Amino acid sequence: MKSLFTMLMLLLAQWAHAQIVTAGQAGFELVAGANITFSDAQAGAASRTYMGLTGELASILSAEEQTAVQSLVATHGASCWVGGSDAAVEGEWRWQDGTQFWQGNFGGSAVGGMYNNWGAGEPNDAGGDEDGLTVGTTGLWNDYTTTLTQTCYVVRYNLALLPVPATQPLGLWLMMLAMAALGGYYLTRKAAI
Numbered sequence: 230m231k232s233l234f235t236m237l238m239l240l241l242a243q244w245a246h247a248q249i250v251t252a253g254q255a256g257f258e259l260v261a262g263a264n265i266t267f268s269d270a271q272a273g274a275a276s277r278t279y280m281g282l283t284g285e286l287a288s289i290l291s292a293e294e295q296t297a298v299q300s301l302v303a304t305h306g307a308s309c310w311v312g313g314s315d316a317a318v319e320g321e322w323r324w325q326d327g328t329q330f331w332q333g334n335f336g337g338s339a340v341g342g343m344y345n346n347w348g349a350g351e352p353n354d355a356g357g358d359e360d361g362l363t364v365g366t367t368g369l370w371n372d373y374t375t376t377l378t379q380t381c382y383v384v385r386y387n388l389a390l391l392p393v394p395a396t397q398p399l400g401l402w403l404m405m406l407a408m409a410a411l412g413g414y415y416l417t418r419k420a421a422i
């Protein structure tokens with residue numbers, strides 16, 4: 230049983246990151262701002278923390294994760310940076326941890342059965358310099374010029390590294406807190422009688 234203090238800290242962390250959406254053991258957070266380049270997004274995501282975990286610019290590894298990211302982007306109302314890039318080698322699309330998920334342009338193919346959700350005719354490396362991945366409000370992926378800007382990026386946290394199950398709904402934490410408070414009240418009353 231976690232101490233009441235720990236539970237309170239976890240609850241506060243969840244409130245502070247109210248927009249975290251989970252998909253399995255992945256937690257996604259949308260960070261909005263002005264004039265965000267791809268490198269801004271990478272640095273910003275790496276500086277974010279959630280319950281002691283360090284974030285990274287989001288990878289999207291399954292349809293379930295795509296749904297979570299898509300819901301955040303749709304709510305924001307404009308496309309956002311996520312963590313795919315082919316800046317190192319044109320046509321080799323990799324997530325932030327180096328895992329390649331796509332080879333080639335729109336005529337290319339997924340690598341190792343990795344998930345993808347490219348829009349029609351993407352990636353097209355328009356102008357020869359589209360090396361950063363964006364997710365649009367309908368969820369479709371596009372390669373985009375990394376020095377141009379977006380108004381948001383999506384952070385991924387590996388919730389599997391948390392000491393407590395992070396996918397517990399907020400309501401459960403509230404209920405546990407209420408029970409602890411009631412217990413404390415009862416004990417205080419009993420002591421007073």
Ligand SMILES: [Ca+2]
Pocket residue numbers: 315316319320354357358359360361372
């Ligand atoms: Ca490219």
Ligand SMILES: [Ca+2]
Pocket residue numbers: 351352353354355359371372373
């Ligand atoms: Ca493109």
